[in-house]
Amino acid sequence: MQQAKDTHKVEQLVIATVAFFWCFLMWFSTAAFSPSIAAHYHLGIKELGLLASSAMWMAPGGRMAAGWAADRFGAPRAFALVLAACGVVSIASAFTTSYPLLFAERVVVAAAGVSFVIGIQHVAQWFEPHEIGTAEGLYAGTGNAGAGVGALLLPRIFGTSYQSAYLWMGVVALAIAGWYLIRGRAAQSVARQQTARGRSGWKSAAFVWSRYVAIALMLAYAMSFGLEIALNAWLPGYFARGFHAEVVALGFTGVAGMQIAAGTFAAVQSFTASLFRPFAGYMSDLFQRRGWTPLPFIARTLPYAPRLHWLGIALVLITLAMGGLTAAGLSGSLHASVATLVALGIFISFGTGGTFALVPLLFPDRPGIAAGFVGGLSTAGGIVYPLIFAAQSNIHGGYLRVALALFIPFVLFYFWAARHERHPEEHGVFFVPQAAPAE
């Protein structure tokens, strides 16, 4: 077996993490400058809302395609292509003077968010099963922080000159693309790379998409990352409306003051969910090392059974915290609500870290396709949950409604899909057991 000897897996982890960090920075860089763009083009609230939502448009389908491309062409080529394309368009958007064209260019730049699954595939191709949780957690958690860092630093560095920011971000993206191409290696061994490439056909993709356990993991990620991005969009408005009197009592008056206080409570959720994610991957490794399998029904003898149990615990905690958030809101206690939100942020990180500590192990021959399916479709949660939150007669009631109507069925499905003691990936629709296609 030919090994890639001119590099080390830590170098590959660093390259993937830096590239993903920058992609996340670009993904949310439109939002960071939306007040400046709105002022420059005299945008109304509807146009601003459309601009904000456009960041998510490419994620579901784009991530599935990106995962397939990573298996097919190798992560370095796929990642470099995403970086280069988004970088060039970002540079172009710095010189654009027409708003419709700028909008279209920023939608293309937001495609940088699809790179998540490419890096997941890359890390999975380099790290061993006993360390995959920590490695994927470090990659995803550190990279995710790019969104928060961008929101904090970009307006401080560039002020209202979004054009300069987009120009420099594009230039750096091109530099990272070159670095990835030169130093990136697709897999630890040629055999591993060729296996993924050989399983990158449409039939193989359909096989993954139709597996019950893959669907369960996709729903688990929708409960965690899907919820995280939904809350990012929903929470500032929730605190401003649901706790208006309490926030005013703290001394925050006017639109700007309310925005600061409500934004702070929302940001705490996002921050804890991102930066606790590596810990969640480490906990998955720890469960695996100690052989902890405390939950009923879920398989106990699979080689990765403890990781299934850790994710099961995370999903139960997320569901309970959603009920707690409604209870805290109905009690009228801002402190209790924020404390519950911090706990929810941590539980969300357990879910995101726990999910991607499992995906590469369940589908070791198709890591990109599996990551694309789980990480792509689940982002629809970011669109669906806020609609349910907003449809409730009581603004605090949406969390419990989502927990009862969606999360409890998702958790039950997860327990059901993860109960098989042998090869859970063989159970699904369309393909009979032992019919895994070898293309």
Next chain:
Amino acid sequence: MHPTTSAPVRHEPWYRYGVAILCLEMLIATAVSVYSLYMTFHGLGGFPGGRLSG
């Protein structure tokens, strides 16, 4: 007997540094959260402390 409780795995040196980094990230998350919540609950400003605007 559970096959999951197999022989103890010996981690490579990188793993120790990886765990140190994730602990540092958790510390940063906790510190920033506590600080910004303290600022906000005392009417002093927002994330990550200090009035961002207005």
